[in-house]
Amino acid sequence: DAGVTQSPTHLIKTRGQQVTLRCSPKSGHDTVSWYQQALGQGPQFIFQYYEEEERQRGNFPDRFSGHQFPNYSSELNVNALLLGDSALYLCASSLAQVSGNTIYFGEGSWLTVV
Amino acid sequence: AQKITQTQPGMFVQEKEAVTLDCTYDTSDQSYGLFWYKQPSSGEMIFLIYQGSYDEQNATEGRYSLNFQKARKSANLVISASQLGDSAMYFCAMREPYNDYKLSFGAGTTVTVRA
Numbered sequence: 001d002a003g004v005t006q007s008p009t010h011l012i013k014t015r016g017q018q019v020t021l022r023c024s025p026k027s028g029h030d031t032v033s034w035y036q037q038a039l040g041q042g043p044q045f046i047f048q049y050y051e052e053e054e055r056q057r058g059n060f061p062d063r064f065s066g067h068q069f070p071n072y073s074s075e076l077n078v079n080a081l082l083l084g085d086s087a088l089y090l091c092a093s094s095l096a097q098v099s100g101n102t103i104y105f106g107e108g109s110w111l112t113v114v
Numbered sequence: 115a116q117k118i119t120q121t122q123p124g125m126f127v128q129e130k131e132a133v134t135l136d137c138t139y140d141t142s143d144q145s146y147g148l149f150w151y152k153q154p155s156s157g158e159m160i161f162l163i164y165q166g167s168y169d170e171q172n173a174t175e176g177r178y179s180l181n182f183q184k185a186r187k188s189a190n191l192v193i194s195a196s197q198l199g200d201s202a203m204y205f206c207a208m209r210e211p212y213n214d215y216k217l218s219f220g221a222g223t224t225v226t227v228r229a
Contacts, residue, residue: 033216042118042205042219043159056216088157092217103149103209103217105159 004093004106012112013081021076021109025093029104031055032074034066035090037108043090049074050096078111086113117141118206118220126226127196134181135191135223137206143167147209148189149217150180154202162204165189193225201227 005024013019025032031050035043045058049068068074072093078085088108095102119138127133139148150162165173165180173180181190193200203224207217 035217042207042221043217045216045218048216058216090157090159092159104161105151107156107158110157 004091004104006089006091006106006109008109009107010110010112012114014114015081015083017081018077018079019081019111021078021089021091021111022073023076023091023093023106024073025091026104029093029095029102030072031094031096032068032072033092033094033103034074034076035092036060037088037090039087046076081113083113086111117218118208120206120220120223122223123221124224124226126228127193127200129198129227129229130195132192132194133196133225135193135204135206135225137189137191137220139187139189139206139208141187141208141210143210145211148180148182149207149209150178150189150191151205151207152200152202153205153222159205163191196225196227198227198229201225 004026007022033048034046037043046060047057048055052068063079065077088110090108091106092103117140146167148165152160152162163173163175163178163180165182172182177194179192203222205222206220209217
């Protein structure tokens with residue numbers, strides 16, 4: 001049973017560029033959430049996708065956008081990168097109709113903006 | 115307002131001893147869930163233990179137990195018989211019903227286990 005997988009693992013981008021991060025949820029999960037974790041801090045919620053739509057969004061600018069595909073996988077896009085976007089980006093998957101502890105994270109994508 | 119507070123930035127513990135990581139939370143809802151995650155330097159967020167607000171018994175998972183004091187709004191994690199591999203960052207997080215779609219995390223506590 002595959003867990004949550006994210007790609008790429010590490011990447012370096014230049015200010016002003018655009019980046020796309022990818023996430024495949026745990027088998028059987030239909031909901032994907034994205035979090036940004038700056039160095040030395042706890043993760044911050046960016047947004048969540050369910051049924052190919054953004055269901056909720058955290059306090060992030062429109063430069064951050066996403067997409068969910070019919071197979072439940074998801075992409076996070078960040079435009080016009082800033083130095084402050086350097087962080088670990090975590091993807092979490094869950095099952096919409098089940099509450100409790102069914103939230104699993106991937107290993108994350110380390111983004112460095114120079 | 116901060117929903118999850120972890121007041122211990124870092125802790126040292128001797129191998130084989132127990133360690134308690136503090137977590138207090140703030141919510142006006144009666145139904146919520148509390149999580150603890152372990153994050154090694156690799157970055158992966160590893161689920162450790164979960165406590166639902168209506169669970170009458172404290173959650174336990176192997177060497178991990180959660181000391182849940184609802185009236186005090188605290189959910190401390192106890193790691194028994196510490197191992198060198200327990201050295202990592204530990205995060206407390208909360209899931210609220212009205213905001214069921216996301217987790218709110220604390221700032222984390224770094225645990226270093228000494229041989």
